[in-house]
Amino acid sequence: MTEPTARAVRFDRYGGPEVLYVAEVPMPVPAAGEVVVEVRATAANPGEASIRSGTFMPGSTEFPSGEGSDLAGVVSAVGEGVREFAVGDEVIGFSFQRSSHATHVAVPTGQLIPKPPQLSWPVAGSLYVVCCTAYSAVRAANPRQGETVAVSAAAGGVGSVVVQLLRVRGARVLGIASPANADWLTAHGATPVPYGEGLADRLTAAAPDGINAFIDLFGPEYLELAVDLGIPRDRIETIISFELAEKLGAKHEGSVDASTKEVLAEMADLVASGSIEIPIAATYPLDQVADAFRQLEQRHTRGKIVLIP
Known part of the structure; x- marks a missing residue:
């Protein structure tokens, strides 16, 4: 029987956007207190470009490396002891493992909040950073x-x-x-x-x-x-x-300094109410991740660039 797989952005060396590629990887399995999220949107951020280029925290990256912090999607599996979320729940969250530029990601429940229904997937996937x-x-x-x-x-x-x-x-x-x-x-x-x-x-x-x-x-x-x-x-x-x-x-x-689900929930409520707008500059499919970062690194974009796995 073939084991299920996911797809995730990887890079094997420091460099420009050209070092990014999408690989088949084992489907994440949630540990106790975690859920697996099927990612619907995940933003590209300047900090990720700095890590990939080796200009930020050089030497801290193990290759092959993933990337990505923001995420929004649908819970597809739950780990032992999880009571806050169930399969099918729409969520917003963040990864500390450089792993959200992927089709699926395992995330501790303490890093997730329910997605307000007023938010589109690109906006929801752009909130955390x-x-x-x-x-x-x-x-x-x-x-x-x-x-x-x-x-x-x-x-x-x-x-x-x-x-x-x-x-x-x-x-x-x-x-x-x-x-x-x-x-x-x-x-x-x-x-x-x-x-x-x-x-x-x-x-x-x-x-x-x-x-x-x-x-x-x-x-x-x-x-x-x-x-x-x-x-x-x-x-x-x-x-x-x-x-x-x-x-x-x-x-x-x-x-x-503000990476808590309480802060994320407060900001999500402000966006959902219309008090704050998150401009979306562009969306790219996951396979075009290098193009997304080329646009990002021009440093003239108003709003967010988002990957849609």
């Missing part, structure tokens, strides 16, 4: 009602959620992005500020009473800019420039 990262970054910046917060890469995957969550919290947002994203930022309650030469002057002009906090989602130059603008260092947050943040005394919290 961007929403938990945005939640953590906003929490670190500690915005108060009426304060002004500047956000770099404000129209990207995480940035688009940060902007909206800040507005939900009652902050005024200066969204740093390309002019092509100005209309989207304006429509979502932010003041667009084009990046590039003269940015400091444009930010100062947009906030003559000062900027209270800064959330950097792009790179170290924005941390230096925030310091130059006189923003208190405990109100400067980055999700990318960890070493410089340590040096400057800024914060550097990311998705791991």
Whole structure:
């Protein structure tokens, strides 16, 4: 009798998107406290590209390696002791095993929540990384009602959620992005500020009473800019420039700091209610995973790129 198999993204060496391929793998079997999810959608994220290229946590990867953190799908098997979910339940969750870019994945029940019916599969499969990262970054910046917060890469995957969550919290947002994203930022309650030469002057002009906090989602130059603008260092947050943040005394919290099913459920409720929108830039079948990451790594995408296994 032929053993059932699944399909999963793999890479055998560090490199660009061309090292990614899809392999036949044994069907996951749930351990006690786990379920197997038949994946309907799973987002591609910059952190996964950094791990695959060897620029983030080099040497930590065992080959062949899988990838993927976000997931949404349907429970197809349950392990011993599982009471919260049953076969056929629609769920949203996350994997800590770099395993969700696949047709099936085993996940502990503590990393899953029920999928709100209002959410499409691409949106549901995009929630974990961007929403938990945005939640953590906003929490670190500690915005108060009426304060002004500047956000770099404000129209990207995480940035688009940060902007909206800040507005939900009652902050005024200066969204740093390309002019092509100005209309989207304006429509979502932010003041667009084009990046590039003269940015400091444009930010100062947009906030003559000062900027209270800064959330950097792009790179170290924005941390230096925030310091130059006189923003208190405990109100400067980055999700990318960890070493410089340590040096400057800024914060550097990311998705791991908010990776709980409680945070995921709170953010899913905000999306389901329409308070936060998750833009979907593109969807790709699993076999086109390399093309999905080529688009992602251009770093000009507004919203999420999603794999549909």
